[in-house]
Amino acid sequence: MRLLLIRHGQTLSNVRHLLDTAAPGPGLTPLGTAQAAALPRVLAAEEIDALYASPLVRARLTAAPPAAARGLPVTVRDGIRELSAGDLEMLPGDAPEAAPYLRTAFAWSAGHTALRVPGGESGVEALARFDAVIEEAYRSGAGTVAMISHGAAIRVWTAARAVNVGIAFAAARPLANTGMITLAGGPATGWHALAWEATTLRPPGAPGPTGEPLDPTG
Incomplete structure (x- = not known):
């Protein structure tokens, strides 16, 4: 399965750099709305079979434009919500x-x-x-699945499950709003990250764009 993990569009809490993880959460800023509206164009080359979203407002609003453009329903699942900040909620x-x-x-x-x-x-x-949620999507038989989720949840899950993404790499690369990580694989065989936003990932030791070895696990 090809898996597209996409962060939601910008919120006011993002602008203010707040740990805002609780439901229902804020809506999108005007920029966030524009980012969501641009997703159908950004995803135009992808043959998306299923579209999932977190139940938080910002994720559902971000999923709406690509869903309308593709004529796809949005499957809302609590499992891909943001990692809970607990007692740290709303701290900078x-x-x-x-x-x-x-x-x-x-x-x-x-x-x-x-x-x-x-x-x-x-x-x-x-x-x-x-x-x-990943298992559910995989068992559906969909070839390509897009999931609108949240920055910390996406990065931490990818670092835990993608065989070619190291923790230092993921920790040093926050996702921009509507930034996307592309993976391929499955729950049983494991996941391989193909791209982290604009960075194309290769197996360790494979030549980079100018011929030098590129190790995405660093």
């Missing part, structure tokens, strides 16, 4: 007090899934719910 993301959020989340990608965001979920819970 760059504040020292907010540091445990991403530090804990990327520790999950390294296998430390028993850790828990203060007042929030554990890695066991977070990865299991995201995995369940």
Whole structure:
């Protein structure tokens, strides 16, 4: 299966750099609405068979334009919502007090899934719910599936499940609003990331654009 993991369009909380993870969440800014409206053009080359979205307002609004353009229903699933910030909710993301959020989340990608965001979920819970939606989409038989989800959830799940994406690579590359990670594979065989936004990923040691080895696990 080809899997397109797409971050939602811009919200006011994104502009203010806030850890805003709770439901129902904010809507889109005018820029976020324009980003969502541009998705049908951005995805024009993809043969999308199914479209999923998180239940948070910003994800459903972002999914609406590509759904209308393709004549596809939007399958809303709670499992691909944002990673819960728990007690850190609405803190500025760059504040020292907010540091445990991403530090804990990327520790999950390294296998430390028993850790828990203060007042929030554990890695066991977070990865299991995201995995369940991926499994559902895979079992549907769809060739290409697009999922409108959230920045931290997408990056952490990809670092945990894609064989060619290292944690340092994922942690250093926040997704832009409506940024996309493209993967191929399946739950049983594993996932291989093909592209991270504009960066094309290759297996470790494969030649890069100017012939040098490119190791996306770094």
